[in-house]
Amino acid sequence: MTMLQDRPTDTKLISKVPDGALADKWDNFKANAKLVNPSNKRKFKVIVVGTGLAGASAAASLAELGYRVDAFTFHDSPRRAHSIAAQGGINAAKNYQGDGDSVSRLFSDTIKGGDFRSREGNVYRLAQVSVNIIDQMVAQGVPFAREYGGLLDNRSFGGAQVSRTFYARGQTGQQLLLGAYQQLSRQIGLGGVRLFNRCELVDIVVIDGRAAGIVTRDLLTGELTSHAAHAVVLATGGYGNAYYLSTNAMNCNVTAAWRAHQRGAYFANPCYTQIHPTCIPQADETQSKLTLMSESLRNDGRVWVPKNFDETRAAHEIPEQDRDYFLERLYPAYGNLAPRDISSRAAKRLVDKGLGVGPLKNGVYLDFADAIGRLGRNVVEERYGNLFEMYERIAGENPYDQPMRIYPATHYTMGGLWVDYELQTTIPGLYAAGEANFSDHGTNRLGASALMQGLADGYFVLPYTISNGLAPLLNKTVPGTDHPEFKRVETAAKARFQGYLDIKGTRSPDFFHRELGKLIWNYCGMERDRNGLEKALTEIPALYSEFKTDLRVTGTGEGVNQTLEKAGRVDDFFQLGTLMCKDALTREESAGGHFRVEYQTEEGEAVRDDENFCHVAAWEWTGDENNATRHEEQLSFESVQLATRSYK
Amino acid sequence: MTRTVKNLTLKVWRQNGPDDKGHFETHVIDSITDEASFLEMLDVLNERLIDENKEAIVFDHDCREGICGTCSLMINGQAHGPQRATTTCQLHLRSFNDNDTIVIEPWRASAFPIIKDLMVDRAAFDRIVESGGFITSPTGGAPDANLIPVPKPVADAAMDAAACIGCGACVAACPNSAANLFVGAKITHLNLLPQGQAERYKRAEAMVDEMDEHFGSCTNHGECSAACPKEISLDVIALMNKDYRSAKFKNRKQLSRK
Numbered sequence: 090m091t092m093l094q095d096r097p098t099d100t101k102l103i104s105k106v107p108d109g110a111l112a113d114k115w116d117n118f119k120a121n122a123k124l125v126n127p128s129n130k131r132k133f134k135v136i137v138v139g140t141g142l143a144g145a146s147a148a149a150s151l152a153e154l155g156y157r158v159d160a161f162t163f164h165d166s167p168r169r170a171h172s173i174a175a176q177g178g179i180n181a182a183k184n185y186q187g188d189g190d191s192v193s194r195l196f197s198d199t200i201k202g203g204d205f206r207s208r209e210g211n212v213y214r215l216a217q218v219s220v221n222i223i224d225q226m227v228a229q230g231v232p233f234a235r236e237y238g239g240l241l242d243n244r245s246f247g248g249a250q251v252s253r254t255f256y257a258r259g260q261t262g263q264q265l266l267l268g269a270y271q272q273l274s275r276q277i278g279l280g281g282v283r284l285f286n287r288c289e290l291v292d293i294v295v296i297d298g299r300a301a302g303i304v305t306r307d308l309l310t311g312e313l314t315s316h317a318a319h320a321v322v323l324a325t326g327g328y329g330n331a332y333y334l335s336t337n338a339m340n341c342n343v344t345a346a347w348r349a350h351q352r353g354a355y356f357a358n359p360c361y362t363q364i365h366p367t368c369i370p371q372a373d374e375t376q377s378k379l380t381l382m383s384e385s386l387r388n389d390g391r392v393w394v395p396k397n398f399d400e401t402r403a404a405h406e407i408p409e410q411d412r413d414y415f416l417e418r419l420y421p422a423y424g425n426l427a428p429r430d431i432s433s434r435a436a437k438r439l440v441d442k443g444l445g446v447g448p449l450k451n452g453v454y455l456d457f458a459d460a461i462g463r464l465g466r467n468v469v470e471e472r473y474g475n476l477f478e479m480y481e482r483i484a485g486e487n488p489y490d491q492p493m494r495i496y497p498a499t500h501y502t503m504g505g506l507w508v509d510y511e512l513q514t515t516i517p518g519l520y521a522a523g524e525a526n527f528s529d530h531g532t533n534r535l536g537a538s539a540l541m542q543g544l545a546d547g548y549f550v551l552p553y554t555i556s557n558g559l560a561p562l563l564n565k566t567v568p569g570t571d572h573p574e575f576k577r578v579e580t581a582a583k584a585r586f587q588g589y590l591d592i593k594g595t596r597s598p599d600f601f602h603r604e605l606g607k608l609i610w611n612y613c614g615m616e617r618d619r620n621g622l623e624k625a626l627t628e629i630p631a632l633y634s635e636f637k638t639d640l641r642v643t644g645t646g647e648g649v650n651q652t653l654e655k656a657g658r659v660d661d662f663f664q665l666g667t668l669m670c671k672d673a674l675t676r677e678e679s680a681g682g683h684f685r686v687e688y689q690t691e692e693g694e695a696v697r698d699d700e701n702f703c704h705v706a707a708w709e710w711t712g713d714e715n716n717a718t719r720h721e722e723q724l725s726f727e728s729v730q731l732a733t734r735s736y737k
Numbered sequence: 738m739t740r741t742v743k744n745l746t747l748k749v750w751r752q753n754g755p756d757d758k759g760h761f762e763t764h765v766i767d768s769i770t771d772e773a774s775f776l777e778m779l780d781v782l783n784e785r786l787i788d789e790n791k792e793a794i795v796f797d798h799d800c801r802e803g804i805c806g807t808c809s810l811m812i813n814g815q816a817h818g819p820q821r822a823t824t825t826c827q828l829h830l831r832s833f834n835d836n837d838t839i840v841i842e843p844w845r846a847s848a849f850p851i852i853k854d855l856m857v858d859r860a861a862f863d864r865i866v867e868s869g870g871f872i873t874s875p876t877g878g879a880p881d882a883n884l885i886p887v888p889k890p891v892a893d894a895a896m897d898a899a900a901c902i903g904c905g906a907c908v909a910a911c912p913n914s915a916a917n918l919f920v921g922a923k924i925t926h927l928n929l930l931p932q933g934q935a936e937r938y939k940r941a942e943a944m945v946d947e948m949d950e951h952f953g954s955c956t957n958h959g960e961c962s963a964a965c966p967k968e969i970s971l972d973v974i975a976l977m978n979k980d981y982r983s984a985k986f987k988n989r990k991q992l993s994r995k
Contacts, residue, residue: 225879263900549877
């Protein structure tokens with residue numbers, strides 16, 4: 090076992106990874122987990138918040154087992170969750186191609202991809218259950234791509250040398266989510282799940298150290314309601330919208346996770362955010378979100394910027410000698426296929442220098458002229474036609490005639506609520522699944538692994554671990570919504586929303602969100618350094634105090650009020666943003682998506698510090714967002730050797 | 738590169754709750770760039786309304802990538818506006834001319850009651866899916882994924898139908914507010930696949946019967962398919978009708994017991 094640090098793991102951060110060889114841990118857990126007998130399951134109520142891949146699959150599976158499930162979504166329908174936007178695919182160690190894949194290989198690819206900052210036991214289990222996910226989804230009718238013989242097709246993806254990615258055109262996330270949604274719908278129809286739509290979690294109720302339920306706000310009436318349960322699952326997604334501009338959906342937010350944090354759940358690695366290199370750059374100040382263009386485009390597109398700072402010619406008029414194909418120049422071995430973090434940083438450095446392209450000089454070219462010349466327009470159209478169309482719809486330029494413009498954007502957040510092997514947070518009875526937890530991707534998630542993790546957590550992990558947590562509660566009384574703590578939390582939530590309305594300042598929630606996003610992007614985005622982060626830690630609180638005195642929310646607390654909803658979400662992003670910067674400041678190393686300028690080689694590669702930072706940083710709320718306490722869970726590696734990533 | 742700037746006049750439907758009568762409100766948008774999307778234009782307008790101490794216009798939206806199906810809007814009487822195969826969130830202002838007047842309304846269908854302004858309640862779609870829009874396959878009991886080969890053309894046709902985003906444009910575009918394209922798409926997706934055969938006829942019957950509780954009847958106008966941002970084909974309605982008819986024959990025994 091490689092144990093690099095002799096620093097202790099905090100007592101609250103016991104991972105509970107079972108004993109035994111890596112391959113036996115999950116079996117050992119299941120063999121020893123406590124069960125609830127079928128006729129007793131209906132005595133337990135489980136709340137699931139969020140109906141994306143993790144939430145819908147968990148709610149459906151738990152209801153099938155016989156638990157009484159209440160599912161909550163702030164959307165009008167469970168089918169809207171942002172899992173739906175995932176394009177590329179889902180990884181699974183099926184080895185249907187016979188190309189050398191295995192559970193151990195998917196495991197080691199994921200650990201390496203995460204730059205050795207994830208927990209071995211969890212990641213191995215993820216690789217193990219990946220094969221069950223594909224079986225499950227095919228049985229549900231997910232129309233995965235097939236070969237002519239009728240068997241499932243696979244494609245390859247970044248960070249792997251095998252073809253293990255299953256896909257449904259460019260809409261894999263949509264098809265998987267609809268599969269889980271349909272299974273959930275069946276349970277709703279059967280009465281196993283009660284669905285609360287257009288209903289947002291506003292707080293979590295903890296009584297005697299245990300999660301006792303939640304308080305929600307009905308988005309149509311503004312009414313606050315308490316819900317009690319034996320266990321609460323948060324499957325509420327990531328916090329990429331802290332940056333304002335991201336590839337997340339407009340309503341993605343951190344509120345559920347943040348409220349859990351304020352109620353005692355530790356928040357792990359908030360600075361681990363993934364920046365995706367190929368998004369369409371911002372067009373103007375009105376822009377509300379960024380759209381991802383599939384990474385597969387880099388297989389045939391060449392990335393370049395003009396060499397001259399004062400270049401004014403159209404792209405096709407710029408001769409070869411005046412172009413800088415910088416990825417090919419800097420990373421000859423990988424060229425335009427250099428990994429996400431590396432490519433993103435290279436583009437940023439040139440744009441920062443003033444070499445960007447487009448009306449706002451905020452992008453780099455992704456040029457298909459060579460590919461069209463080499464393969465013919467037909468082949469390019471066959472491969473990327475739908476993406477080209479999407480680009481044209483958004484950017485208004487035809488990528489067959491002029492190069493695409495791309496720029497990196499926030500895409501996914503690896504950090505999240507700290508959970509143990511059972512996906513339980515530091516609040517007993519409160520679980521976190523999918524992107525909302527921190528557990529499986531370390532500092533960098535591999536492509537096609539988010540869908541895998543969401544479904545693994547919901548289908549194949551939580552149903553086992555929750556029964557282990559519930560069994561000891563059999564025939565014990567748990568607090569109901571008549572407990573005074575529920576009323577107290579409800580009253581506080583009501584006051585919070587009334588507070589936003591009462592400020593009566595001059596600026597909209599969107600104004601503050603935009604300004605906050607700029608700060609976090611500039612100081613805690615693709616590159617971070619001590620100076621910038623320290624600056625952020627004074628500028629964010631300053632903007633936050635302006636928010637508290639100058640916010641304007643029109644309308645009332647009753648009925649639909651999207652401005653009020655937004656105000657609450659932005660409030661939480663302010664506090665989270667502070668923690669992100671604090672986490673980035675205290676992690677004095679570079680690893681995966683967390684790149685500290687001070688810690689790099691001469692060639693600009695990330696330099697990890699395994700001596701001092703081979704741990705998860707988990708933050709404890711102290712009542713003041715500027716003074717969170719940092720705790721550590723030490724990471725140990727039994728089966729992989731810590732190595733330096735290199736792409737030269 | 739030149740940046741085009743436009744002035745637009747918007748006539749927006751405002752309705753302060755399900756029981757309010759509702760009215761059009763006119764707003765002038767000055768010098769907004771072509772780069773802005775339709776919903777970003779509404780964002781700009783909403784920020785201005787907040788500036789003027791007025792309530793923002795309520796509208797549903799989320800992913801803004803044309804896949805979640807949350808956004809809606811009748812734009813000049815067309816569901817999702819003038820651009821073919823494009824949701825409102827992906828529609829950009831280059832589709833409009835300088836000084837255009839644009840009429841913006843919610844989906845209009847009795848099965849989609851208006852909640853506020855441009856936001857409607859599409860829960861009837863969920864009720865239909867709950868009635869049978871699934872393959873019963875409890876977690877953990879699935880056989881190996883490659884056990885049953887699915888011919889590629891079948892998988893492709895199922896995928897074509899499965900591409901539906903559940904936005905409701907088909908219902909909004911239909912003169913009868915029928916939901917046949919939506920329901921047909923789901924039935925086609927599941928009924929074509931070998932995995933969906935066990936419940937094929939029960940599914941068709943349950944979903945169509947549930948649909949008839951909420952929506953009008955189909956008279957083959959084809960407006961639904963023309964408005965569909967995913968270009969779902971009318972063929973799905975033919976398959977639905979065929980399976981529904983078969984179901985009624987096959988299930989006569991059960992029917993007589995009712």
